[in-house]
Amino acid sequence: MSPAAASSVARQEGGSRRLILDHAARLLRSNGYHQTSLREIAEAVGIRKASLYHHFASKEEIVEAVVNDGVRRVHEAVAAALAAAGEADPRRRLAAAIAAHLSALHGHSDYTCASIKVFSFGDNPTPESVRRIRRDYEDVWRSLIEELAGTGALAAGAAPERLRLFLLGAMNGSVDWYREGRFDIAQLADELAALVAPVKAGRES
Numbered sequence: 001m002s003p004a005a006a007s008s009v010a011r012q013e014g015g016s017r018r019l020i021l022d023h024a025a026r027l028l029r030s031n032g033y034h035q036t037s038l039r040e041i042a043e044a045v046g047i048r049k050a051s052l053y054h055h056f057a058s059k060e061e062i063v064e065a066v067v068n069d070g071v072r073r074v075h076e077a078v079a080a081a082l083a084a085a086g087e088a089d090p091r092r093r094l095a096a097a098i099a100a101h102l103s104a105l106h107g108h109s110d111y112t113c114a115s116i117k118v119f120s121f122g123d124n125p126t127p128e129s130v131r132r133i134r135r136d137y138e139d140v141w142r143s144l145i146e147e148l149a150g151t152g153a154l155a156a157g158a159a160p161e162r163l164r165l166f167l168l169g170a171m172n173g174s175v176d177w178y179r180e181g182r183f184d185i186a187q188l189a190d191e192l193a194a195l196v197a198p199v200k201a202g203r204e205s
Helices: 003-031 038-045 059-085 090-107 109-117 128-150 160-176 185-196
Strands: none
Touching: 003 038, 003 059, 003 109, 038 059, 059 090, 059 109, 059 128, 090 109, 090 128, 090 160, 090 185, 109 160, 128 160, 160 185
């Protein structure tokens, strides 16, 4: 096979793989892990179930790819927002990170919502790649909350780790109630930031 032909085949295979993941993400978002089968994914793509095995070894491998893509998209958005915020006031950095998380979560909704709704891999252990990618992203928030704690900006008596868990839970829980046009993400970000790091009297938000 010539190099040009090999490149064409690679592009086709990459496109087929992404198509499978796109449909899997939509089904996982709607139905969850247990109610999404390989047969349903194949039917959505328009191929035979056996053809899925040309691209993925198992349903778990498909779910792993969808979940990791979803987490990466949110992580990249938050990292970019924090980089753009630079050395701004820590509370402003917090609000920027929350807005980026929410925007990415709902802007890439099938992948990102699926990554939140798929809490387990059935009877199989959660893949190490999923644990690692989630841990890396959670570390961003751990550092941000610690930054706020260092400036005395957190709510009085609040434990940083519990606040981090509360904040991530609140943001991810929005997949159940957020509707575009009904809520303003910037406003939601400011309100969540105020719960974690209340604006003190005489201080700008």
